[in-house]
Amino acid sequence: METDIFKFNCNCCKEWSEKCKSRTSWLGQCSNLEFYPAQYWLYYPEYESEGIISGTKNDIVLYNYLIDNNILGEKFCYLGIAHKLVLEDYKYDKNRLEENVDSMLDYLCYSYGEPNDTDNLLRKYFVKKAMRDNKCNCKENWECVCKKYTERGLTYMDDDLHMVPCSYMIYFDEYGKRGIISQRKNDEFLYEYICKNNLLEDELCYYDLAYKLCIRDSNDPLIKYESNIKFLIDYLVWSYGLPYDENNILRKILKNNNNIDISNYKYKPKDKKEFNNITVKGAYVRDARVRELALQLANFQCEIDKEHNTFISKAILKNYVESHHLIPMKYYDEFQYSIDNEADIVALCPNCHRLLHFGRFEDKKVLLEKLYYKHIESLKKAGIEITLERLLEMYKD
Structure with a gap:
């Protein structure tokens, strides 16, 4: 390789x-x-x-x-x-x-x-293709592939970074001003930035991660692409340790990612089960696994607006969103198949979620129309037939 x-x-x-x-x-x-x-x-x-x-x-x-x-x-x-x-x-x-x-x-x-x-548009096409086709796994290939980029000495610095190489100062300033790094061990700023932007995929590769983090829109002529990549890899090693270390907190992101193939996920009807008809304090019992799957299919982003970022959940290490049954569970008995199905569950930021429960109908209507047209095909595949008019009626109460 x-x-x-x-x-x-x-x-x-x-x-x-x-x-x-x-x-x-x-x-x-x-x-x-x-x-x-x-x-x-x-x-x-x-x-x-x-x-x-x-x-x-x-x-x-x-x-x-x-x-x-x-x-x-x-x-x-x-x-x-x-x-x-x-x-x-x-x-x-x-x-x-x-x-x-x-x-x-x-x-x-x-x-x-x-x-x-490096800014050549055609070259970038081949770069992306190469990164897709030749994924590096630092756990296996660190010594022979990415280690060569950690050559400036950050790994030997103490926690306070008193002796940062001069060539790195411009990058510390730039990434610091953008709120991407905090210049601390186990950098929480960078960790949240990586989580919010879904920068980790199947394997932890510091080169791949540095490529995605690399600033490309700076007007400062001193910021060079290759030295930028080297700085980022060196910083990742200094802050989080070696990528193959099982205690590396970036690996927790991968452990909490079930790697669902969202593009090829197949929705299907689910038979009603007896426990769905049991109510607890007036509410139908939900299947927690269905909820979790629905949030993963939404990539832990608000389905009204992906820019509605909240904070990183300490439980799942992903952007915090809440689940909501588009067709409310109190209408469960109207349908042949179970509506406790990932096709009926939408991911929402807390603000949008509260609006659907407590907002004015005219405001709800805007959100409901968007969610209806986004989910109608998956609902049909799940055997759940409903018109927009009927859905809106359910929210007029």
């Missing part, structure tokens, strides 16, 4: 200067496409008329075209991409073919920059 995630399946990142760069000569130095060379006049207007390019920097039209037509392939190489983009009229004319390829090489460089630029 390669130690640099940005080099997976990437030709131009390794060989740009020796192989492809010599074929680009004009557009990389231009700020406007109007200045492209005369020999390219034959090509760019035709690409634009066919909706392949837009003639802009960071061309989204071309980006979508490359992805939709599977042109990017497995290797990030401008020359390979340019060959696949050659217009049909010039494929069998050798002179035109080479000129067409050179025109697209120049255009790629003009629009996206050089392929080894």
